[in-house]
Amino acid sequence: MRPFFHPAIEDVEPQAILHALSDPNRAAILAKILTTGVVEACSNVAALGDRVIPKSSLSNHFKVLREAGLIRSERHGIEMRNHARFAEVNERFPGLIGAIINAYAGVDSERAVSTE
Amino acid sequence: MRPFFHPAIEDVEPQAILHALSDPNRAAILAKILTTGVVEACSNVAALGDRVIPKSSLSNHFKVLREAGLIRSERHGIEMRNHARFAEVNERFPGLIGAIINAYAGVDSERAVSTE
DNA sequence: TTCCATAGTTCCTATATTCGGAACCATGGA
DNA sequence: TCCATGGTTCCGAATATAGGAACTATGGAA
Structure with missing residues (x-):
């Protein structure tokens, strides 16, 4: 098991x-x-919305986020702790993460309204 | 030749x-x-930076931008005119496009400095 | 008209990515 | 020592992408 990059x-x-x-x-x-x-x-995280995401896919998603520089993962005993590298990334690319997360949040709330 | 969507x-x-x-x-x-x-x-657009992009790829890039809602294309005689749907998209997803374009611009200027 | 150049699209195949099941590894208890 | 838990890796199937070649549409020139 390789260390995280x-x-x-x-x-x-x-x-x-x-x-x-x-x-x-x-x-x-x-x-x-x-x-x-x-x-x-x-x-x-597995219970994101209603869809079940297989472990292998989830593991890969974390890897992609990590290698994109968005999160930092550390093994802590048996489990993995992930935190966002928000401050660093936000300094490098001001407003980027926020705008993206907001965009998704907006669409999600639309969907909630349309199906309620 | 299908009309643009x-x-x-x-x-x-x-x-x-x-x-x-x-x-x-x-x-x-x-x-x-x-x-x-x-x-x-x-x-x-073909001369974007130094790399030559084949026509077919370019055509596809425009299609992807169009179908993502980022640009509007209209045939005008023999050629195509493209303009950004900035106002609409920016209203729907505030700050998103700007943050993305800025992020790329920042990296580009880094590169310019490092190779000058 | 007919012919040609230009601008762009479509088609097709080689290549690269992604998804997810199954097998595996590492750690912390019992 | 053994098991449960939490993740990772491997690998084959499905999907997406890139770009060359052939095609289409338009406008002008002869």
């Missing part, structure tokens, strides 16, 4: 961030990390 | 926008349209 902040590229967040599941994961501060395990 | 603004989704702009070529095309107001043809 985290890019230095100056190596973080916009295309990687956009690619990572162009998947709604990954965007939801990041949103959850941002609102709760830390997400302690993949399984905590 | 443009999604209604309320059907525009964040993931499509992020996916479209996760390609630096497409981001550069959009940036060019935003700064010049209109881009009048694919070939005007």
